[in-house]
Amino acid sequence: MKLDSKVPSGDLAEKWQNHKDSLKLVSPKNKRKFHIIVVGTGLAGSSAAASLAELGYRVKSFCIQDSPRRAHSIGAQGGINAAKNYQNDNDSVWRLFYDTIKGGDYRSREANVYRLAQVSNNIIDQAVAQGVPFAREYGGYFANRSFGGALVSRTFYARGQTGQQLLLGAYGALMRQVDEGNVELYPRREMVELVVIDGKARGIVVRNLLTGEYEKYWADAVILATGGYGQVYYLSTNAINSNASAVWKAHKKGAFFGNPCYVQIHPTCIPHTGEYQSKLTLMSESLRNDGRVWVPKKKGDKRPPNEIPEEERDYYLERKYPTYGNMVPRDVASRNAKMVCDEGRGVGETGRAVYLDFRDAIKEFGRKTIEERYGNLFEMYKLITGEDAYEVPMRIYPTVHYTMGGLWVDYNLMSNLPGLFVLGEANFSDHGANRLGASALMQGLADGYFIIPYTISEYLAGTKFEKVNEEHEAFKEAVEEADQRYKKLLSIKGNKTVKEFHRELGEIMWEKVGMSRNEQGLKEAIEEIRKLREEYWNNVKVAGEANTLNKNLEFAGRVADFMELGELMAVDALHRRESCGGHFREESQTEEGEALRDDEHFSYVAAWEFKKLGDWELHKEELKFEYVTPTQRSYK
Amino acid sequence: MEKKRLTINLKVWRQKDADSKGQFVNYTVKDVNPDMSFLEMLDVLNEDLIKKDETPIEFDNDCREGICGMCGAVINGTAHGPESGMTTCEIRMRMFKDNDTIVVEPFRARAFPIIKDLVVDRSALDRIMQKGGYTSVRTGGVPEALSTPVPKQNADMAMDMAACIGCGACVAACPNASAALFVSAKVSHLALMPQGRPEAARRVERMVAQMDEEGFGACSNHGECEAVCPKEISIIGIARMRREFWKSMFK
Numbered sequence: 001m002k003l004d005s006k007v008p009s010g011d012l013a014e015k016w017q018n019h020k021d022s023l024k025l026v027s028p029k030n031k032r033k034f035h036i037i038v039v040g041t042g043l044a045g046s047s048a049a050a051s052l053a054e055l056g057y058r059v060k061s062f063c064i065q066d067s068p069r070r071a072h073s074i075g076a077q078g079g080i081n082a083a084k085n086y087q088n089d090n091d092s093v094w095r096l097f098y099d100t101i102k103g104g105d106y107r108s109r110e111a112n113v114y115r116l117a118q119v120s121n122n123i124i125d126q127a128v129a130q131g132v133p134f135a136r137e138y139g140g141y142f143a144n145r146s147f148g149g150a151l152v153s154r155t156f157y158a159r160g161q162t163g164q165q166l167l168l169g170a171y172g173a174l175m176r177q178v179d180e181g182n183v184e185l186y187p188r189r190e191m192v193e194l195v196v197i198d199g200k201a202r203g204i205v206v207r208n209l210l211t212g213e214y215e216k217y218w219a220d221a222v223i224l225a226t227g228g229y230g231q232v233y234y235l236s237t238n239a240i241n242s243n244a245s246a247v248w249k250a251h252k253k254g255a256f257f258g259n260p261c262y263v264q265i266h267p268t269c270i271p272h273t274g275e276y277q278s279k280l281t282l283m284s285e286s287l288r289n290d291g292r293v294w295v296p297k298k299k300g301d302k303r304p305p306n307e308i309p310e311e312e313r314d315y316y317l318e319r320k321y322p323t324y325g326n327m328v329p330r331d332v333a334s335r336n337a338k339m340v341c342d343e344g345r346g347v348g349e350t351g352r353a354v355y356l357d358f359r360d361a362i363k364e365f366g367r368k369t370i371e372e373r374y375g376n377l378f379e380m381y382k383l384i385t386g387e388d389a390y391e392v393p394m395r396i397y398p399t400v401h402y403t404m405g406g407l408w409v410d411y412n413l414m415s416n417l418p419g420l421f422v423l424g425e426a427n428f429s430d431h432g433a434n435r436l437g438a439s440a441l442m443q444g445l446a447d448g449y450f451i452i453p454y455t456i457s458e459y460l461a462g463t464k465f466e467k468v469n470e471e472h473e474a475f476k477e478a479v480e481e482a483d484q485r486y487k488k489l490l491s492i493k494g495n496k497t498v499k500e501f502h503r504e505l506g507e508i509m510w511e512k513v514g515m516s517r518n519e520q521g522l523k524e525a526i527e528e529i530r531k532l533r534e535e536y537w538n539n540v541k542v543a544g545e546a547n548t549l550n551k552n553l554e555f556a557g558r559v560a561d562f563m564e565l566g567e568l569m570a571v572d573a574l575h576r577r578e579s580c581g582g583h584f585r586e587e588s589q590t591e592e593g594e595a596l597r598d599d600e601h602f603s604y605v606a607a608w609e610f611k612k613l614g615d616w617e618l619h620k621e622e623l624k625f626e627y628v629t630p631t632q633r634s635y636k
Numbered sequence: 637m638e639k640k641r642l643t644i645n646l647k648v649w650r651q652k653d654a655d656s657k658g659q660f661v662n663y664t665v666k667d668v669n670p671d672m673s674f675l676e677m678l679d680v681l682n683e684d685l686i687k688k689d690e691t692p693i694e695f696d697n698d699c700r701e702g703i704c705g706m707c708g709a710v711i712n713g714t715a716h717g718p719e720s721g722m723t724t725c726e727i728r729m730r731m732f733k734d735n736d737t738i739v740v741e742p743f744r745a746r747a748f749p750i751i752k753d754l755v756v757d758r759s760a761l762d763r764i765m766q767k768g769g770y771t772s773v774r775t776g777g778v779p780e781a782l783s784t785p786v787p788k789q790n791a792d793m794a795m796d797m798a799a800c801i802g803c804g805a806c807v808a809a810c811p812n813a814s815a816a817l818f819v820s821a822k823v824s825h826l827a828l829m830p831q832g833r834p835e836a837a838r839r840v841e842r843m844v845a846q847m848d849e850e851g852f853g854a855c856s857n858h859g860e861c862e863a864v865c866p867k868e869i870s871i872i873g874i875a876r877m878r879r880e881f882w883k884s885m886f887k
Contacts, residue, residue, distance in 0.1 A: 051775040066696060067762050069802055070704045086782070122776070129778035131771050131829040133786075133795040140785025159795055164703055168798065172770025179766040187759070210751060239698040273671045276680050279700045383722075386671060386730050449775045497686050499679075543686040548653065549694055549752045552686060 003256070003607055003621045006410040007111040012627050013093075016115040019411070020454050024461035031056035034460050037204055037219040039191050039246050041068030041174065043167055043441060044424025045225030047448030050173035053182035055453055060217055061174065062186045062206060064241055064554075069171045072227060072239040073444060076163025077284065079147055079155035080127075080441040082120040087144050091152040093117045098628060099150060100439060104404075104432020105581035105597060106630035107259070107605075109623065111411060112429050119450040120442050124156055126449055130169035134158050148285075148437030155438045160284075160376065166441055170448070189215065190554060191246040192485075193478035194222065194253045194420070201250075201420035202468050205478045207486075209554060212547040214479045216470040220463075221419045221456060224250060225448065228403035228425040230263070232562045232569065233514070234506020235272060236400035237282045243558040244565050247407050247426050255415040256607035256619060258408035258428030260565070261573035264401050264435055264582045265515050267333035270384050271353035271397035275503070280399040281384060283377050285437075288326045288333070290361035290370065291394065293317050295354050299344040305355055305393050316340055320593075329633075331434065331582055331595070334398035335515045341397075348395045357393035398515060402440060404431040404582065405572075408607040408621075412455035413447060416607075418463070421456065423447035428605065433581025486546055489556045494539030498556045501536050505529065505559070505566055513570045518586040522574040526567055530614065533563040568608060571616060578602045590632075599630055642668040642729060644677065645737040648693055654749055660739070670730035674717065675700065675707065677729055695754040700725045702866060705801030708808070709754050710741040715805035715864040723803060723866040743808035747815070747851045758804045760850035761818060765802075767846040768839035769822045771831050790828045797825040799867040806861035806869075812853030817861035819843050820877035821869050827880050837884035844881060 008019040026034065034057050038049040041063040049061040063071060083096040096117040101108055128134065134156050135143040147155040158165040177183040189206040192214070196202065203218035229244035230236035251257050268287055269280045294315045296308055316336060318325045328336075337354045340346065347353050362370050367390060371378070378389045385395070407415050407422040409429055414421050424444040431439065512525035536559070543552040579588045579595035580602070588596045605621040644665045651658030665681050672680070675697055682692035697707040707724040711717035717727040732738065740754065748756040786794075800821035807815050823840050826832030832839070855874055862871045 047775070054774050065698060065704075065706055066758060067705075067802065069762075070698050070706045072699060072704070074704050075699050075701060084781070125778050125781045126773075126775060128781040128784075129771065129773045129831055131794070131826050131831040133791045133798050133825065133829065136786050136788045136791040138788050140787050141782060158798075161703065161799065164801075165795075165798060169770075172765070173773075173775070175762065175766045176770045176772060185762070187762075239704065240700055241698050274669050276669065276672055276676045278673075278676050278679055281701050383726065383728065384671070386728070453775065497683055499683060541686060543689075544691050549755060551694060552682075552692055 001416070001619060003408070003416065003619050004410060005109060005621055006412055007109060008411065012110060012114050015111050016118055023454055023458045026457045026461045028056055032058065034058065034221070035060070035219040036221050036223065036456070037062070037217060038223045038225060039204065040071065040225035040227060040424070040426070041171070042071035042073035042225060042227060042424060043163070043170055043444030044426070044448040045071070045223070046167065046170035046174045047445050048223055048225060048423055048452045049183055050170060050177050051449050051453045052456070053177035056182070059177070059183045060186060060219070061183050062189045062191060064188065064190050064209065066187055068174060068185065068187065069168065071167065072242050073167045073441070074164045075239065076441055077160045077282070079145065079157035079162045079438040080123065080166065081147070081154050081438040082124045082156060082442070083117055083154060084121055084124060086142050087153045089152045091154050095152065096120060096154065100430070100436055101432065101628055103434055103436040105434050105633070106432065106599070106603070106625065107262070107580050107623065108430055108432030110625060110627055115451070116430050116443060116446050119446045122450055123442060123445045127166055127169050130172060132158060132165045132169045163441055166445065170445070191249065192482040192557070194250045195474050195478050196253050196417065197468050197472060197474045198466060200418045200463070203470070203475065205475065205482055207482065210549050212550065214482060216475040216479065218468050218470055218472070218475070220460060220465055221421060223421045223423060223452065224407065224426050225423040226426045228406065229565055230400040230403050232505070232566050233400040233509045234502050235277065235280050237266065237269065237280055240278060243561070245558050245561045247422070248561040248565055250407060250415070250417070250420060252610050253417065254610070255417045255420055256408040256609050257405070257568060258605050258607050259405040259433070259572065260569045260608065261513070261576060261583050262404035262433045262581060264404060265331070265334045265398045266401035267330050267337060267398045268356070268396050269399035270381060271348060271350070271395050273349055273385070281380070282399070282401060283380065283396070285330065287356060287374060287377060287394070290373065291326065291356040291358050292360060293326050293333070293354055293356055295340045295345040295347060301345070305347070305357070314340070314345070331515075331584065335584060337396070337398055338515050353395035353397045355393035356396045358389060359393070362390065402435055404428065404433060404435055408605065412458060413452055414455070414459060419459065421452060423452060433583055485560070486553060486557060488537070489540065489542050489553065489560070490546060492538065492540050492542070494541045496539050497541055498552060498559050501532065501540060502555070502559045502562065504532055505562060508532070509566050509569070513566070513573055516584050516586055517573050519574065522570050525570040526574070529563060529567045529570065536560065536563055564613060567614065568616060572606055572608065575618065576602055576606065594633070597630070597632065603630075639670050640734070642670060642732065642734045644668050644729070644732060645735065646681070647737065647739045648753070649741045650693065650753055651750055653752055658750070668729050670728070672729045673700065673725060674711070674727035674729065675725050693754065694752045697725055702726045703801060705803040708743050708803045708805055710743060710808060712739050715743060715808040716866055720863065721866060721868050723801070726866070743804055745807045745813035745852070747813065748804060748807065760852070761802050761804060761815070763850060764815065764819060764843050764846045765822065767842035768835070769843065771826065772835060784830050786830060794825045794828040797821045797828070797869060797873055800869055801867060803866060805864045805866060807852065809860040809864040810853065811858055811860065812856060814855045815847050815850075815852040816855035816874050816877065817865065817869060817871065819847050820873035823880055824873040824876040827876060836880055840877060840880040841884050
């Protein structure tokens with residue numbers, strides 16, 4: 001099967017407009033006849049559901065939480081990029097496009113990224129009209145900042161709660177459509193099957209999380225906006241309920257999975273302190289502007305940090321990267337932290353942490369200045385660790401933060417499965433092999449507000465739909481399949497809890513499919529995951545019953561899916577024998593130990609087709625660069 | 637640098653479903669790392685219960701960093717526990733002492749029926765939002781962002797109010813189980829922004845009417861809501877809501 005990206009022809013800057021002009025429209029009267037399912041209510045899902053309902057489609061919106069407003073977009077702190085050039089620093093759509101495609105290490109589509117930069121400005125207009133309280137200056141106009149090393153100040157923010165404010169804007173739009181009767185809301189529902197009829201996505205089966213009942217919903221198109229799969233690693237900055245089950249079920253029904261091995265690992269998180277730990281908290285990487293990263297020179301040095309004299313400290317980033325020092329990019333900082341810990345020089349109770357020391361900055365600028373710059377972060381650190389970072393160095397460690405991979409979609413955001421659209425972090429598009437700061441919010445809202453409302457009409461108007469409803473055989477089969485799975489999980493009554501299995505899977509993924517990967521480790525990971533999966537289905541112990549609220553059972557289903565997706569991530573990482581962005585293959589590095597891309601052999605999107613468990617077929621979508629020239633990064 | 641581990645005695649509200657009678661059940665959790673979060677301590681207890689073939693305690697939670705608003709329990713009589721300005725998930729075990737007894741209950745209010753154990757139904761808050769927690773704009777049909785300047789002071793005050801996470805602690809803490817702080821936070825946020833003015837009157841009327849219909853009580857200025865609000869939203873919001881409400885009556 002040939003993957004058709006459906007990227008329109010013509011000049012890069014004209015593609016999206018030309019494409020929109022050529023898309024089919026659905027008449028207002030006919031829009032009422034089309035039913036659309038939207039799964040997930042984060043930025044992408046809420047904005048899509050609201051915008052489609054405004055157009056007149058009949059929308060059903062599903063989420064696993066008790067309210068659409070809980071979706072994990074809410075956790076995004078930093079900001080949202082747009083090419084407004086309000087700061088007169090010569091920003092432009094071209095520059096935002098260029099930074100994003102370069103930041104993605106040249107593993108994304110030019111046309112998609114350019115479109116993203118173009119609509120970035122509409123997003124700001126939309127959010128402002130919704131009343132989102134972006135930071136303002138005294139004149140009443142916007143305060144913008146530079147983020148993640150960008151040379152221009154293009155990031156809009158609402159204190160440290162930009163994701164929350166943008167989500168509440170989209171949630172408000174969704175609530176308005178609920179009130180007007182255009183959206184039916186289904187909270188506390190988990191999608192457990194995608195229903196495919198005559199080769200088209202025609203509905204979903206959800207499990208009502210309060211009663212355990214299966215509910216069947218048909219539609220003319222299904223939109224998945226269910227977020228990323230960072231929770232495969234057990235510990236991540238994702239929310240507890242973040243999961244991959246919706247995209248995984250779609251994958252098993254035929255949707256290709258794009259670049260599953262592209263995972264972003266953020267270097268400045270609060271390290272874990274014990275087995276009980278359930279999540280890791282991100283701290284702004286701005287801390288590295290003034291903090292110095294070090295570990296003891298000696299292995300297993302258990303002295304308190306302040307008792308370790310200067311000459312026995314290894315400021316390894318400053319040593320290895322004299323020019324960039326502590327400011328090296330996320331992936332380089334993360335990988336080096338892991339390396340020194342693997343050498344046995346990690347610090348803290350678990351030995352999986354490095355110091356981020358503000359002693360010298362406090363000496364140079366005074367405590368007050370440091371307080372002004374990072375006061376809230378120091379407070380957060382103290383709350384979680386009980387330590388005062390003004391007195392003792394912070395301990396930090398990298399953590400999984402975002403997944404660039406996801407279901408493969410074409411320029412219209414439709415998967416290879418007709419009628420199945422995928423938005424936001426759940427799809428693979430736009431960020432290539434690495435995402436830049438303040439770009440996730442931008443992509444989620446671009447997809448939901450400004451792309452899907454146009455592109456979905458092309459599919460709806462151009463497709464002949466057979467009449468289906470919930471009585472169709474395919475729905476019965478899907479319910480049966482889901483029911484069998486949950487019954488089986490409850491019936492095993494083994495000796496290990498879901499959490500124990502999840503933690504073990506996370507350890508394999510982190511050690512062997514994490515920051516630094518090699519052929520041997522990846523092959524081992526595949527074997528270990530398969531073994532663990534087999535054990536899971538024979539020895540897992542799931543509590544309680546099926547016909548009631550049972551979070552342990554919910555998790556059991558999600559972990560079962562992580563066990564399969566984890567293998568595909570390793571398979572993809574093994575096949576991509578190059579380093580790019582967040583994917584570092586030890587076999588492919590420069591003499592200085594930096595990531596080395598192999599454009600000749602790997603300038604493509606890897607889209608995996610599910611054959612059967614443990615067996616995938618690779619399809620390649622070649623990436624062509626007509627407007628930018630891929631170059632190698634260097635931070636020495 | 638091993639930290640001293642704690643032993644914690646818990647009295648947890650267990651209730652099978654909305655129709656069953658609930659009761660407190662005692663548990664002891666040993667070897668608690670003081671760095672654990674309160675919910676992680678419950679995770680540890682739940683793992684233990686699962687291994688003993690008992691039913692784990694159900695509690696809502698998601699982001700575990702104080703922003704999603706999904707968690708919430710009354711801990712020793714206070715919604716979201718002993719420290720102000722925090723959600724339940726942000727509470728750490730070092731805030732308790734060795735051998736402490738901690739009473740854990742769901743948020744209780746007529747408008748928040750109990751679903752199971754510590755899980756309650758807060759969908760009433762969504763239904764209030766449906767009546768006006770937004771500006772009525774269509775996607776795309778909006779002016780350029782710069783066209784309406786917003787005074788910094790307004791933007792800042794609006795942000796103070798917009799910080800509400802919709803957890804419902806204000807309702808749980810209020811002797812009247814009023815949702816006034818929740819509703820006023822959204823009313824105030826949008827009343828302070830020029831974009832929210834055109835429908836300010838309609839918004840406050842409709843949201844307040846829905847609040848009453850859902851069975852929330854009236855506000856009698858106790859201020860308990862402000863004291864437990866994890867985002868420290870001020871009851872100044874309630875004053876502003878009242879002003880908006882009276883203004884709407886003369887429109």
